[in-house]
Amino acid sequence: MKCFRFATYAVLCLSLSGGALAAPTADRKAELMYLLAQDCGACHGMRLKGGLGPSLKPEALRQWDAEQLAQTILHGRPGTPMPPWSPFMSHQEALWLAQQLKEGISQ
Amino acid sequence: MRLKTFLILMTFLPGVLLADCLQRGTGDMGVIIERASGSVLVIDTSAHKVLSHVEGLGDLSHASVVYSRDERYAYVFGRDGGLTKIDILCGKIVKRVLQGGNSIGGAISQDGKLVAVSNYTPGGVKVFSSDDLSLVADIPATPFKDKRSKTVGLVDAPDQRFVFALYDTGETWILDMTDPARPALTKFTNTGRLPYDGLITPDGRYYINGLFGEDGLALLDLWHPEKGLKRILDHYGKGEQQLPVYKMPHLEGWAVAGNRAFLPAVGHHEVLVMNMSDWREAGRIPVHGQPVFVMARPDGRQLWVNFAFPDNDTVQIIDSETLKIIKTLKTGKGTLHMEFTPRGEEVWISVRDKDEIQVYDTRTMKLKTRLKAQKPSGIFFTDRAHKTGL
Numbered sequence: 152m153k154c155f156r157f158a159t160y161a162v163l164c165l166s167l168s169g170g171a172l173a174a175p176t177a178d179r180k181a182e183l184m185y186l187l188a189q190d191c192g193a194c195h196g197m198r199l200k201g202g203l204g205p206s207l208k209p210e211a212l213r214q215w216d217a218e219q220l221a222q223t224i225l226h227g228r229p230g231t232p233m234p235p236w237s238p239f240m241s242h243q244e245a246l247w248l249a250q251q252l253k254e255g256i257s258q
Numbered sequence: 259m260r261l262k263t264f265l266i267l268m269t270f271l272p273g274v275l276l277a278d279c280l281q282r283g284t285g286d287m288g289v290i291i292e293r294a295s296g297s298v299l300v301i302d303t304s305a306h307k308v309l310s311h312v313e314g315l316g317d318l319s320h321a322s323v324v325y326s327r328d329e330r331y332a333y334v335f336g337r338d339g340g341l342t343k344i345d346i347l348c349g350k351i352v353k354r355v356l357q358g359g360n361s362i363g364g365a366i367s368q369d370g371k372l373v374a375v376s377n378y379t380p381g382g383v384k385v386f387s388s389d390d391l392s393l394v395a396d397i398p399a400t401p402f403k404d405k406r407s408k409t410v411g412l413v414d415a416p417d418q419r420f421v422f423a424l425y426d427t428g429e430t431w432i433l434d435m436t437d438p439a440r441p442a443l444t445k446f447t448n449t450g451r452l453p454y455d456g457l458i459t460p461d462g463r464y465y466i467n468g469l470f471g472e473d474g475l476a477l478l479d480l481w482h483p484e485k486g487l488k489r490i491l492d493h494y495g496k497g498e499q500q501l502p503v504y505k506m507p508h509l510e511g512w513a514v515a516g517n518r519a520f521l522p523a524v525g526h527h528e529v530l531v532m533n534m535s536d537w538r539e540a541g542r543i544p545v546h547g548q549p550v551f552v553m554a555r556p557d558g559r560q561l562w563v564n565f566a567f568p569d570n571d572t573v574q575i576i577d578s579e580t581l582k583i584i585k586t587l588k589t590g591k592g593t594l595h596m597e598f599t600p601r602g603e604e605v606w607i608s609v610r611d612k613d614e615i616q617v618y619d620t621r622t623m624k625l626k627t628r629l630k631a632q633k634p635s636g637i638f639f640t641d642r643a644h645k646t647g648l
Contacts, residue, residue: 188294189592189610190567193505196337197293197319201360202378203408203425203454203506227502232454232470234502239568 175244183240183248184256194232199256203232209255220249279348280309284329287346288597288639290608290615291334292632293318298334299631300346303599303606303639306617306627310349316340316356322363322636325643326388327370332638333388335364341375343391346640353391357384365414368646372435374412374420381406383422385435395441397433402426411456411467411509413647415480421465423453430456430467430478430487446487449476454524457509458647466490468509470524477537490537491530500525505566507550511648515558515578522549522563529563531581543581546572551595554578555620556602564593564607573607575623585623589616597637608634 175183188197194204205211212220224245227235236245287309290299297313315321317338324333331352334342339358344351358377365374372394374385381399386392399407407426415421420433430449434442451471458465458480467476467487474492479485507522514520518540521530529552531541547569553562561576570593575585592610599606604626607616615629615637642648 190504192319193567196317196360198317198338200317200338202320202337202362203410230471232452232503232506234504 175247179244180247183244184251186239187248187251187256199252207252209253212252217246217249217253220252221245224248278350279345282347284346284640285600286640287329288606288637289323289332289334289344289346290606290631290634290638291318291321291323291636293321293610293635294633296336297632298332298344299629299634300344300349301615301629303604306629308629308631310346312344312349312351314351315342315354318635320362320635323638323642324364324366324373324648325638325640326366327643329640329643331388333364333366333373335361335375337361339377341373341386341391343388355386355391357386357391357393362408362410363412365412365420365647367414367420367435368416368418372418372438374414374433374435376409376412376422378408379405381408381424381426383409383412383420383433385420385433385438385441394438395435397431397441397443399424400427400429410454413456413458413465415458415465416462416646419480421456421458421478421480423449423456423467425453428453428471430465430476432478432480432483444483446478449487450474450489454506455509457512459512460514460646462646466509468507468521468524470503470506475521488537491532491539494523494526494530494539494542498526501527501548503548503566504568505548505550505570507548507566510551511553513552513554513561515554515561518578520552520554520561520576520578522552524548529561529576541581543576543583545576545583546574546586553596553598553605555605556598556600560584560620562596562605564596570594587618587623590614592633594635595637597639600639600641606637608637610634 195207196202199207225237227233286304296315299308300310316336319337332344339361341357342354359379361377373388383397385395407424409422410425412422418436423430428449430446432444450469453467454470456467465478476487477490519532523530529543533540547565549563563574571591573587573589577584590609590612595608597606605618610633617626619626
């Protein structure tokens with residue numbers, strides 16, 4: 152239903168229903184990386200060194216495993232500005248993003 | 259031999275210097291941030307032209323700019339803590355310092371002599387000489403957990419003061435820099451939960467904090483700081499489902515028309531209307547998404563609103579009298595900022611994903627022209643130099 156609300160992101164909904172179990176495609180990975188820099192970057196800094204939200208560099212995330220981070224990404228942190236991203240990505244995609252964060256993104 | 263070299267230098271040097279710099283007024287100039295490449299464009303708002311391209315400014319996500327009072331120098335506050343002074347006539351960096359780890363914005367003092375920067379890490383405010391960017395004062399914020407509170411919403415205020423908020427500890431501080439050697443602080447510790455940005459009225463009298471952690475806003479009357487903060491618009495959104503906010507709204511500038519002020523709601527897809535004589539809610543305008551900037555045309559006749567992800571491909575224009583949306587523009591994904599020309603006949607809009615600036619005629623609300631820019635974000639015209647709070 153969220154897919155209708157965010158009509159411009161219908162593509163994401165398709166990939167959500169179609170590929171929830173598969174790892175993201177190369178195109179989708181590129182989209183997620185763009186989202187990370189631009190839209191997560193609005194709060195975490197474009198280079199992910201922190202802003203209103205904390206740093207998302209591997210050193211800063213050591214206490215969490217990838218699955219925990221994926222849960223934070225999907226559901227947000229209620230009571231803080233961290234919003235839930237589940238309308239825009241599948242669990243698999245959030246997990247892939249979390250793994251990228253854990254490994255560190257060279258920029 | 260030596261004399262000859264000297265003479266040659268004498269004839270060429272001044273010529274070279276002049277040739278590098280423009281000889282003109284700066285009142286119709288401005289800068290545009292290119293956030294991904296760490297560069298800025300210096301532009302001419304009359305000719306719709308890019309005059310120069312200045313590189314080497316570091317991480318410019320969320321960058322903002324203030325101007326020297328002669329409108330020649332732009333001070334750019336970068337995300338990586340960089341503070342850069344640019345000579346817009348010469349299109350060159352005059353000086354650049356890395357003053358903090360992570361900064362969020364700044365302000366220039368009433369007399370133009372001091373530039374203050376608001377930092378996330380280490381949390382606090384630093385004040386620099388606007389001349390050579392040497393450090394004048396360092397004001398650490400209240401400790402929070404193992405760090406210091408982030409500071410937000412820094413603005414300049416009359417009587418050589420700065421005002422800002424402490425995000426983590428919910429405070430508002432007034433910093434009086436009358437004697438630069440002895441900065442004087444007045445602290446208000448009951449601002450409310452998570453103030454995320456602040457703004458000051460154009461006359462410099464009222465400072466308002468936007469709160470993320472609760473409904474309402476906190477108001478400080480700088481003519482009467484002894485009266486403390488007052489909670490306003492206390493009940494907006496009470497009991498309603500809060501919507502997720504994918505980008506924090508900005509309280510930049512003060513959108514006023516007649517007796518009414520307009521603000522972005524947080525967690526509601528609405529623009530709030532406030533009566534300025536009693537600070538009460540005077541209506542709400544349902545809009546396309548989570549508003550980020552609500553900007554009034556300088557005459558107050560129209561309000562231009564942009565939105566957070568995933569609605570950041572749209573701009574809506576509201577008639578300030580009827581409170582009706584009179585136009586919805588599909589500007590393109592990543593519509594990040596808007597700036598009016600000094601008297602408002604045009605508005606310049608940055609569209610990140612199209613790598614362009616769109617210039618609209620505000621009367622017809624039609625696109626006039628476009629300029630190329632790489633991943634543009636903030637647009638800042640020199641007339642800000644003479645406006646309190648900008």
